[in-house]
Amino acid sequence: xxxxxxxxxxxxxxxxxxxxxxxxxxxxxxxxxxxxxxxxxxxxxxxxxxxxxxxxxxxxxxxxxxxxxxxxxxxxxxxxxxxxxxxxxxxxxxxxxxxxxxxxxxxxxxxxxxxxxxxxxxxxxxxxxxxxxxxxxxxxxxxxxxxxxx
Ligand code: SF4
Numbered sequence: 413x414x415x416x417x418x419x420x421x422x423x424x425x426x427x428x429x430x431x432x433x434x435x436x437x438x439x440x441x442x443x444x445x446x447x448x449x450x451x452x453x454x455x456x457x458x459x460x461x462x463x464x465x466x467x468x469x470x471x472x473x474x475x476x477x478x479x480x481x482x483x484x485x486x487x488x489x490x491x492x493x494x495x496x497x498x499x500x501x502x503x504x505x506x507x508x509x510x511x512x513x514x515x516x517x518x519x520x521x522x523x524x525x526x527x528x529x530x531x532x533x534x535x536x537x538x539x540x541x542x543x544x545x546x547x548x549x550x551x552x553x554x555x556x557x558x559x560x561x562x
Contacts, residue, residue, distance in 0.1 A: 414452035415461060416476050418527040419486045419493075420469035421447035422508045425551050427461035427470065436461060438550060439534060440543040441560060442511050446487045447527075449534035451541075466506050471524070478525045483518040487511075500556075509555040 417436075427448065428436045435454035439445025447469075450461075462470050467484070471477070485503050487510045488496065496512035516522075534540065550558045 413457055414455040414473050414531070415450050415457060415459070416471055416473050416528050416531050417448045417450055418469050418471065418476065418524045419447065419488050419522070420467045420484055420524075421465070422467050422469070422485055422487060422503055422506070422510060422513070423448065423555060424466055424506055424508070425547070426464040426466070428547070428551065430460045430464050432456070432458060432460065437534065437541060437544070438547040440539065440546050444489060445530075445534055445538055446489060446510070446512065447530070449531050451535050452532055453535070466504050473528060476525050476528055478523045480522045480524045481518060481520065483516060485513055485515050486522070487513040507554070507556055
């Protein structure tokens, strides 16, 4: 079992700082990997990350909802969220800068279980831990001033 991040993740990194096994990785490049991802082979299911997320984007794998509804911001790749747009501003008191996002009005039902595979894919097919230095820089300068280089 593992914990899972979902499309409700707006790239806040408070969860990264509390993970005792450092298995939460911010996705780079953002166009392909727009959330944080949890390494399922390393996560020890301690649950420390859940209360740190201001957007309630993290769930134990077996509790990821298939019928989620809410007035929330979501982010995803352009392929999976074609009507999204760049967004920069405050959400729930936290500054975010996102390449492709949209706010839901609460009437749409989301199957968040579809977000389970990307957590596995980021480590099996994607960059995995390759961008740890980039993530550290992102956390140092903040979303507002961060520029991805390579
Ligand atoms: Fe890290 Fe614990 Fe969250 Fe797993 S549940 S990602 S080990 S903080």
